[in-house]
Amino acid sequence: MFTSFETPTSKAAFQLKLVTRQLETRPLVAYDRGYGNAKFVTATIGIEADLLLRLASNRCLWGKPDAKKGRGAPRKHGHKFKLNDPTTWPEADETLIVEDPKVGQVKVTHWSGYHFLKSPNRDMEIICVEVIQPAGRKRKFKPLWLAWLGETMPPLKDFWHKYLRRFALEHWYRFAKQRLHWTQPQLSSTQAAERWSDLMPLLTWQLWLAREACIDSPLPWQSTQDKLSPGRVAQTFPLILAAIGTPAQPPKTRGKSPGRAPGHQPPPRPTYPTVKKHASKKAKTEESLNKADSTAA
Numbered sequence: 001m002f003t004s005f006e007t008p009t010s011k012a013a014f015q016l017k018l019v020t021r022q023l024e025t026r027p028l029v030a031y032d033r034g035y036g037n038a039k040f041v042t043a044t045i046g047i048e049a050d051l052l053l054r055l056a057s058n059r060c061l062w063g064k065p066d067a068k069k070g071r072g073a074p075r076k077h078g079h080k081f082k083l084n085d086p087t088t089w090p091e092a093d094e095t096l097i098v099e100d101p102k103v104g105q106v107k108v109t110h111w112s113g114y115h116f117l118k119s120p121n122r123d124m125e126i127i128c129v130e131v132i133q134p135a136g137r138k139r140k141f142k143p144l145w146l147a148w149l150g151e152t153m154p155p156l157k158d159f160w161h162k163y164l165r166r167f168a169l170e171h172w173y174r175f176a177k178q179r180l181h182w183t184q185p186q187l188s189s190t191q192a193a194e195r196w197s198d199l200m201p202l203l204t205w206q207l208w209l210a211r212e213a214c215i216d217s218p219l220p221w222q223s224t225q226d227k228l229s230p231g232r233v234a235q236t237f238p239l240i241l242a243a244i245g246t247p248a249q250p251p252k253t254r255g256k257s258p259g260r261a262p263g264h265q266p267p268p269r270p271t272y273p274t275v276k277k278h279a280s281k282k283a284k285t286e287e288s289l290n291k292a293d294s295t296a297a
Contacts, residue, residue, distance in 0.1 A: 029052065039118075041124075042119050050149065050151065051147075051149040056083075056145075063079040077117065077120060081126070096109075096157060104131055104134040106160075107131075108127060108129055109127070109128040111127075112125055124149050127147075130143045175204075179231050182197070207230050210233055211233050214228055214236045
């Protein structure tokens with residue numbers, strides 16, 4: 001959780017800084033494309049960690065500028081590298097074709113020495129992972145763009161596998177939010193939110209341990225499964241609860257509630273200062289300028 005005065009980028013950089021102080025070895029941290037930008041790259045300067053960032057396919061990167069000629073300040077940016085435009089791709093530093101038993105035939109391309117427009121002082125290693133011939137079912141995969149920042153880059157052959165480990169975590173986060181309703185309660189205190197978050201791994205383990213005892217009961221539009229998924233186990237879990245019972249007391253019959261005890265006054269809910277964030281100014285286009293000139297005339 002982060003306050004209204006923080007951003008996900010600043011919070012992630014702060015958490016990474018705290019974690020690296022407690023580690024004896026230099027870690028390799030993988031982030032999704034929400035952190036593949038110049039703000040996060042700049043915020044992590046000085047942190048003892050290797051970064052593996054996923055890049056959005058519409059990103060633009062810039063190479064090293066040529067040597068300075070003539071007067072004026074030296075250039076900060078060189079060749080423009082647009083990820084979704086192959087005509088702007090420079091010659092690769094390294095290209096490798098790998099046969100993976102699970103994914104299929106994969107082409108891995110590596111470019112060195114590119115940076116974001118607003119972080120020209122931090123060069124990155126750019127990797128493009130393309131599935132040429134997928135294994136099993138015929139499915140088209142979009143290219144996976146990665147950026148690496150660190151001291152010593154691992155071998156390109158096994159390097160791209162390190163980001164695939166993140167997908168297992170992504171599926172769990174989606175399951176916890178959609179099926180276990182992780183973010184649905186509107187809790188008023190940080191302690192209650194942390195206690196609710198601590199229950200998510202326990203619920204996941206409970207579903208995993210109950211997968212063998214559950215009897216598949218699909219809905220009319222669902223197909224049967226031999227190995228039940230976590231969502232299907234959660235769907236049939238009420239049958240287990242009905243069989244083993246519950247230590248909770250049965251609900252009381254409906255009637256007139258006695259209400260609060262005499263003299264009991266609950267404290268008011270905590271209030272927080274209002275955070276006013278100004279909208280970013282839109283860039284002036286030629287049409288808006290012409291409209292302003294005609295109005296002034």
